Amino acid sequence: MAESTGTWPSLTNDHPLHQLHTRLPKILADAGHSTIWGVHLSSAAPPAFATLLVLQKYLRSVANDVDKAAESLTKTLKWRKDFGLDTDAAPDDFGPDFEGLGYVTKVGKADGKSDVVTWNVYGAVKDLKKPFGDLDRFLRWRINLMEQAITHLDLSNTSIPIPDYGKGSDPHRIDQVHLYGGVSFLRMNPLVRVASKAVIEIMQAHYPEMLLRKFFVEVPLIMSWVFTAISLFVSTETAKKFQVISYKENLGKELGKLEDVPVEYGGKGPDLKTLAQQLENGEKA
Structure with a gap:
């Protein structure tokens, strides 16, 4: 699925969203998983719009604390991998x-x-x-x-x-x-x-x-x-x-x-x- 080509407001190097994005390579490597809510998280530059969208949610949830946001996102990605989310498997039939x-x-x-x-x-x-x-x-x-x-x-x-x-x-x-x-x-x-x-x-x-x-x-x-x-x-x-x-x-x-x-x-x-x-x-x- 093609991701959005929308434009995110410009980010300075000291902006929390920019700082969190620079940590993505380590976050993704530690988690061993890169997909969440239909978005494939990318550490490429310039940052992908959908990736920034996800990162912004994590930052807002911890009042822009980059360390906490990185830790929380890493835990979530690990959890999604362990729980079996984001796979091509057919949806469960709960009956x-x-x-x-x-x-x-x-x-x-x-x-x-x-x-x-x-x-x-x-x-x-x-x-x-x-x-x-x-x-x-x-x-x-x-x-x-x-x-x-x-x-x-x-x-x-x-x-x-x-x-x-x-x-x-x-x-x-x-x-x-x-x-x-x-x-x-x-x-x-x-x-x-x-x-x-x-x-x-x-x-x-x-x-x-x-x-x-x-x-x-x-x-x-x-x-x-x-x-x-x-x-x-x-x-x-x-x-x-x-x-x-x-x-x-x-x-x-x-x-x-x-x-x-x-x-x-x-x-x-x-x-x-x-x-x-x-x-x-x-x-x-």
């Missing part, structure tokens, strides 16, 4: 145990652009042991959902740069919606606790600056432990992106174009399965 549990859609915005949205439908879980009983399988499913969403950001082809840390928002991020309607049976279940903790740790470590907003919809009081867990495992900046919505009908106006949100969540669109299929069909057209 009926995960049917209806997760979707990826896009929601239009007033400016004509759109946000990628992942939906975690916990109310679709009928037997906790099926999705949560095998932790490795659950994590692979959840990471697959995240990777699927990231493909729709099209980071290898975009021509829109990410502003420097503290100088504007990152336009390449994802909304996440967690739907808790009808999940009273999840009360403090150890399988769910372990899986939730593991997902939070992976997202925090290996998907920096990917979260735009996270909506918790119809959260029962007995699920308050979710927010206790969040406060322990995410940064203050990440926690600020979380929104609790008690009534699901109020979600639509928070997301954007109502035609891209199901009616039951305050929109005017079809169900999640249909919206997800429409996105896939549209991207393949």
